[in-house]
Amino acid sequence: MLIFRVSAQEADATSAASVGQFLADNHGEFGCASCHADGEGSEVENGSCLECHGSQDTLKEKTLHMQINPHDAPHFGMDSCTMCHHGHSEFENVCLGCHLE
Numbered sequence: 307m308l309i310f311r312v313s314a315q316e317a318d319a320t321s322a323a324s325v326g327q328f329l330a331d332n333h334g335e336f337g338c339a340s341c342h343a344d345g346e347g348s349e350v351e352n353g354s355c356l357e358c359h360g361s362q363d364t365l366k367e368k369t370l371h372m373q374i375n376p377h378d379a380p381h382f383g384m385d386s387c388t389m390c391h392h393g394h395s396e397f398e399n400v401c402l403g404c405h406l407e
Contacts, residue, residue, distance in 0.1 A: 330393040
């Protein structure tokens, strides 16, 4: 079994832009509908994220420097941006559930 390790610095790098705030706080200027396409409180679909943040390939490129590229994970792929990036609660690095520092 192959296990990768993720440094604390890499784990924090993914949420560095939102230190002390939730994702929704950082996106508030765009209004709720920019993420919640089907109305406030509705589930956020990947398409809403990718419209602003670029394609899945673009996201993979942006995080190539990391030991484990969270946007190119062999287990989960890009099933859901909200798997890690929660709008109204703290960021969760799902990779760290198995790949400990």
